[in-house]
Amino acid sequence: MRRLRKNILRPLFKETILSKDDLIMPVFVDENLNSKVEISSMPGYYRLSITESVDEIGKAMEKGLRAFIIFGIPSSKDEVGTSAFISDGVVQKAIRGIKEEYSDAVLITDVCLCEYTTHGHCGLIEGNEILNDNTLPILGKTAVSHAEAGADMVAPSGMMDGMVKAIRESLDSAGFSDMPIMSYAAKYASAFYGPFREAAESGYSFGDRKSYQMDIHNSNEAIREVELDIKEGADIVMVKPALAYLDVLKRIKDEFGVLTAAYNVSGEYSMVKAAGKLGWLDEKQIAYEILVAIKRAGADLIITYHAMDIVDLLK
Ligand code: PBG
Numbered sequence: 533m534r535r536l537r538k539n540i541l542r543p544l545f546k547e548t549i550l551s552k553d554d555l556i557m558p559v560f561v562d563e564n565l566n567s568k569v570e571i572s573s574m575p576g577y578y579r580l581s582i583t584e585s586v587d588e589i590g591k592a593m594e595k596g597l598r599a600f601i602i603f604g605i606p607s608s609k610d611e612v613g614t615s616a617f618i619s620d621g622v623v624q625k626a627i628r629g630i631k632e633e634y635s636d637a638v639l640i641t642d643v644c645l646c647e648y649t650t651h652g653h654c655g656l657i658e659g660n661e662i663l664n665d666n667t668l669p670i671l672g673k674t675a676v677s678h679a680e681a682g683a684d685m686v687a688p689s690g691m692m693d694g695m696v697k698a699i700r701e702s703l704d705s706a707g708f709s710d711m712p713i714m715s716y717a718a719k720y721a722s723a724f725y726g727p728f729r730e731a732a733e734s735g736y737s738f739g740d741r742k743s744y745q746m747d748i749h750n751s752n753e754a755i756r757e758v759e760l761d762i763k764e765g766a767d768i769v770m771v772k773p774a775l776a777y778l779d780v781l782k783r784i785k786d787e788f789g790v791l792t793a794a795y796n797v798s799g800e801y802s803m804v805k806a807a808g809k810l811g812w813l814d815e816k817q818i819a820y821e822i823l824v825a826i827k828r829a830g831a832d833l834i835i836t837y838h839a840m841d842i843v844d845l846l847k
Pocket of ligand 1: 797
């Protein structure tokens with residue numbers, strides 16, 4: 533085997549090639565800010581003002597990144613997440629601002645209510661219960677408002693049953709039948725989202741997310757989730773988190789063969805950054821190795837906070 537491992541020959545046999553086009557960079561846009569604030573649990577990552585988010589996307593595009601997923605932190609929240617779907621909401625304003633400067637930036641929006649509700653849950657509530665069907669029309673309206681602002685793709689992340697179908701129908705009847713849906717299909721109730729909840733101010737005021745996000749012990753259930761989302765009209769299905777769920781990712785890719793995304797989430801980023809800060813690991817090499825592993829396991833697209841850090845290592 534070693535005959536083919538010589539430095540000069542190795543590149544010829546590289547089976548997995550990570551490219552800039554595989555990566556989606558998350559952007560946190562905060563309507564309350566004039567200048568950026570570092571997220572303490574995610575060193576090197578910031579909440580940005582709307583203007584700064586335009587500049588940041590410009591910088592990323594100069595480095596060859598093309599796709600971005602936008603998360604909004606609104607200036608007002610209520611029980612039903614009104615600021616998620618109003619036409620001058622934070623995400624809607626950010627999309628218009630970014631598209632004005634960079635029309636070829638691919639803008640994906642996270643469609644969920646947790647950043648926009650006072651209780652921080654991903655759906656409407658009644659007492660301590662998270663309501664499923666009542667939430668669906670609001671998700672539909674939110675997706676349509678993103679489409680109207682100029683988004684290129686919507687990504688529902690709330691794990692409500694039937695959300696993909698509801699969003700597909702809303703988009704179609706509003707004239708956006710060519711808007712793709714990337715569904716967070718197999719999304720686990722994971723402790724790896726901890727830092728994100730600081731980043732997006734989406735911590736919840738009671739309970740947990742286990743009544744809608746998946747049980748970490750299960751993988752057959754992921755197959756059912758993905759099957760349903762494909763039937764409902766998902767164009768891309770996502771597994772989230774990524775690193776601790778590569779088995780699920782591989783199963784889904786093998787079983788369905790559809791476009792599959794993986795979300796290398798906030799906690800995965802923070803662990804690498806923390807060890808890097810301590811000088812225990814080579815942060816960039818580790819990030820690269822992790823992303824290669826996610827791609828090797830079957831991801832066609834990877835959402836990652838490491839995008840800017842490692843872009844220079846990629847062709
Ligand atoms: C919103 C949402 C979450 C993440 C992406 N969209 C948080 C959650 O479900 O609690 C997590 C992303 C990350 O940790 O990087 N529902």
